Amino acid sequence: MIDQAGGLAVSDLAVRFGGVSALGGVSFEVRPGTITSVIGPNGAGKTTAFNAITGYLRPTRGEIVWEGAALTGLRPSAIAARGIVRTFQKTSVFPSLSVTDNVLVGLHLRGTAGFLDVLLGRRRLAVEEAALARDADALIDFVGLGHRRRETASALPYGEQRLVELAVALAARPRLLLLDEPGAGMSGAEKAVVSGLIRKIREQGVTVLLVEHDMRLVMGVSDTVIVLNHGRVIAEGAPAAVQAHPEVIRAYLGTAG
Amino acid sequence: MKTAGASVFTLILLTLPFWLGNPYYLHVAIMAGIFGVLALSLNLLLGYTGQLSLGHTAFFGIGAYTSALLTLRLEWPVWPAMLGAVALAALAGWLIGRLALKLRGAYFVLVTISFAGVVSLVSVNWMELTNGPLGLPGVPAPALGPWSLRAKEAYYYLVLAAVALSYLVCARLVGSRIGRAFLALRENEPLAESVGVDVTHYLVLAAVVSAALAGGGGALYAHYTRFVSPEVFLFTYTVTMVIMVVAGGKGTLAGPLVGAVLFTALPEALRLATSWQWQMLAYGVLLLLLVFFLPRGIVPAVVVRAEAVRRARRAVK
Ligand SMILES: Nc1ncnc2c1ncn2[C@@H]1O[C@H](COP(=O)(O)OP(=O)(O)OP(=O)(O)O)[C@@H](O)[C@H]1O
Ligand SMILES: [Mg+2]
Numbered sequence: 001m002i003d004q005a006g007g008l009a010v011s012d013l014a015v016r017f018g019g020v021s022a023l024g025g026v027s028f029e030v031r032p033g034t035i036t037s038v039i040g041p042n043g044a045g046k047t048t049a050f051n052a053i054t055g056y057l058r059p060t061r062g063e064i065v066w067e068g069a070a071l072t073g074l075r076p077s078a079i080a081a082r083g084i085v086r087t088f089q090k091t092s093v094f095p096s097l098s099v100t101d102n103v104l105v106g107l108h109l110r111g112t113a114g115f116l117d118v119l120l121g122r123r124r125l126a127v128e129e130a131a132l133a134r135d136a137d138a139l140i141d142f143v144g145l146g147h148r149r150r151e152t153a154s155a156l157p158y159g160e161q162r163l164v165e166l167a168v169a170l171a172a173r174p175r176l177l178l179l180d181e182p183g184a185g186m187s188g189a190e191k192a193v194v195s196g197l198i199r200k201i202r203e204q205g206v207t208v209l210l211v212e213h214d215m216r217l218v219m220g221v222s223d224t225v226i227v228l229n230h231g232r233v234i235a236e237g238a239p240a241a242v243q244a245h246p247e248v249i250r251a252y253l254g255t256a257g
Numbered sequence: 258m259k260t261a262g263a264s265v266f267t268l269i270l271l272t273l274p275f276w277l278g279n280p281y282y283l284h285v286a287i288m289a290g291i292f293g294v295l296a297l298s299l300n301l302l303l304g305y306t307g308q309l310s311l312g313h314t315a316f317f318g319i320g321a322y323t324s325a326l327l328t329l330r331l332e333w334p335v336w337p338a339m340l341g342a343v344a345l346a347a348l349a350g351w352l353i354g355r356l357a358l359k360l361r362g363a364y365f366v367l368v369t370i371s372f373a374g375v376v377s378l379v380s381v382n383w384m385e386l387t388n389g390p391l392g393l394p395g396v397p398a399p400a401l402g403p404w405s406l407r408a409k410e411a412y413y414y415l416v417l418a419a420v421a422l423s424y425l426v427c428a429r430l431v432g433s434r435i436g437r438a439f440l441a442l443r444e445n446e447p448l449a450e451s452v453g454v455d456v457t458h459y460l461v462l463a464a465v466v467s468a469a470l471a472g473g474g475g476a477l478y479a480h481y482t483r484f485v486s487p488e489v490f491l492f493t494y495t496v497t498m499v500i501m502v503v504a505g506g507k508g509t510l511a512g513p514l515v516g517a518v519l520f521t522a523l524p525e526a527l528r529l530a531t532s533w534q535w536q537m538l539a540y541g542v543l544l545l546l547l548v549f550f551l552p553r554g555i556v557p558a559v560v561v562r563a564e565a566v567r568r569a570r571r572a573v574k
Contacts, residue, residue, distance in 0.1 A: 054451065080453035088451075094444035104434075105441040109453040111434035115462065118433040119426060125433070132434075165448075172452040 006032035006067065007207065008053070008084075008176055013062035015048050015231075022048040024231040025062065030176065030224075035198065035208040037218045037239075040228035041251060046211045047089050049228070050178050053209075054086045055079045066176070081109055083175035087182060089211075093164050095154035099145055102153050102164050103136040106171025110135065136171065143167045143197060159190040166197065176207045183214050195221050219243065227251065270417060274410040283409045289521035290416035291477050294423045295494075296501040296513030298470035301427060303499070304507035305436065306463045307443030308357060311495055312369030315376045316346045316468040318489040320475025322380060322387065325396045325485040330386075335399035339476040346472020347465050349376075354464030358457050377490035392486025396479050412481055419477055420514070423470050428510055430466065439463055443508075504547050506554025515555050 008030040015023040023045045030036045038046050051057045053064055055076040064071045071079055094102050111132060113125050140149055143163040148156060153164050162182060169177060179198070183191040195217050202208055212218050218225060218239070225242040227235040229251040235242050242248055277283050295317060302308045320342040327338035353372060357365050380387045387393065398407035399415065406412050430436045438459045441449035450456060479485045497520060505516025523543070527536040551558045 056447065075455075075457075076447070076450040077453050077455045080451060085453075086451055088448065092445060092448045094441055094448065097440060097444060101437065101440075105437050105449065105454070106452045108434055108438060108441075113434055115435065118429050118435055121429055129433075168448070168452060 009065045011063050013049065013052055013064065014060045015052055015057065016060045021231055026233055028226050028233060028236060030207060030209050032207050033205065034223040035202050035210060035221050036224045036226065037210045037212060037222040038226045038228060039218055044228040045231040046228055047180055050086055050180055050211065054084060054178060080172055085169045085172045085174035086178035087165050087169050087180055089180040091158065091161050093153040093161050097153060098150050099140060099153055099164055100136050100149045103139050103167050103171050104132060106168035107132050107135055109172055139167045139171050144193065159186050162186065174206055176209065177201060178209045180211045181213065183212055183217050191217055274413050280409055283413060285522055285525050287409065287413055287416050287481060289518045290420045291474050292501060292521050293420045293514045293517035294474035295471055295498050296517045297423045297427050298467045298474065299498045300502045300507055300513040301463055301467040303502055305431065305439035305443060306460060309366050310369040311366050312373030313471055313498055314490050314494045315373035316349060316471035317475040317494065318376060318380065319349055320346045320472030321479040321485045321489045324476035325393045325479045328397050329393060335397060335480055342476035343469045343472045347469035350464040350468020351461060354461035357460050357464060373490055377487055380487040380490060390487055392484055394484050396483040396485060398483060399480055416477055419473060431510060500544065504554055506556035509556045512554050512556040
């Protein structure tokens, strides 16, 4: 087991779906304060790894340790409460809520009002709501959707919905943010915005684990790149070194990923 | 403008027994209020968390029987008996909420229906306790000190207060982080979990509050009709509640109340206007028209219209 008091340590992680092995014993680390990318051809097991880390599926084997404590068996909401928040590969917003309400849901853990406070209409509730509304506003401005606050999320163009997702995830105040293909389907200009945001997020002290197919984006922002193929780590290191790795080149050419 | 409208509306509600005249109309108003509580209750689950409970009469019936039995068999005063009814219904809601965690969607619907079926069977067959199909007559009316609330005029105010209280509970929940968590579960459960919304906690909470309100509605019903029988578990009551919520506008605060008033008054109006066969037909046609033209319900449609008018006015200026 790897001792990494600050970061995330994944060791010997394996996930099987019936007869299919999606991950066959994967180990890697994410050092605090870095941007680490996971790349690999379609079906390599990237999303599966995210699902296992964030509690959406139970691994067949292996251990995931975050800030010195194992995450085994925790529900996604409990993992979020420990500071790990993920986004989804497929666009995922609260479709019929406004952009502001989407982000307010993201702020859920920052609110403290319980059932009785709410029923009795305690005064500090209004104070808290006002603070949350300010936080939501600031996050919406941060991702550049200030002009969309009151729009319904599902009515926004695709690229903007992905920005809403990012704001929702950030609202949960992650210390480790897992982004699953945040640039997928975006235009070049939109991708530039996203990569700028990812850098800014890291500057605020958030550790980032990124899955992305766009090599320019990955190579531009990452400190470390991990390459998965058929559920195994085939290379790991600095972006330039990984790009030149013969097995990586073979994996990409071989599967036309 | 808005506050003026609200004051007029409140005034109308508060003075209703004085100018309504006909006690039969007052009866309809009381039933609309009781159904208003039930519709608010169902809406919390159906409209906000997105879970369809087709066994909602179970909570209604548990409330009615509990309050009736506590007053008749244990000779509790009415007010504590009503609280007991709310508490027992809440407990049943907790049970169903726990089940809902494992079973969602169609399975949840089936579980709620079966639950209502089981409770109904108990009410029919546990003769010593419930008096079976004969029911429990002589349920006492509540009293406020020396004043009995037996008269319809007085009971109307009790029901009005209960509706106001239920509405307040729903409004406060909906306007808080708890209500946002409910909505988040309806909208996108995996995403809600990813930002720390505890599904278990909030589904159970919604079920408990919803069941508690329905139990309160049942208690109000029992002490109004002063007779409880297994009829309180009739599936038609659940269907009526669902119609009220959906037609009024699920996921809105006012929708269930609008639906409750409309669909309590409508069958009565039709009964006065025409014969039995035509009543059912007219009811069905009206429902179809509503669903067809206002698929999201009356209240959302009105809100959208009002918004459009406001925008147009602003544009003119
Ligand atoms: N729920 C599931 N049931 C069965 N098989 C699954 C499931 N989820 C993923 N798989 C399989 O596991 C393997 C890894 O899938 P995964 O989604 O992790 O790949 P990925 O690296 O994220 O690919 P992509 O780049 O296309 O998103 C694939 O073969 C996929 O078909
Ligand atoms: Mg994937």
